[in-house]
Amino acid sequence: MQYELVLERISDGDRNDPDRARYTIADLEALCQEVEVA
Incomplete structure (x- = not known):
């Protein structure tokens, strides 16, 4: 990704549904790790 x-x-997500669509720091860290592996 x-x-x-x-x-x-x-x-x-923030624009459409700010309360539900927040990404947490843990989510972003996991995405960064996936990008590094890929």
């Missing part, structure tokens, strides 16, 4: 796509999803 590319960073642009992740940021796009976070932005869209």
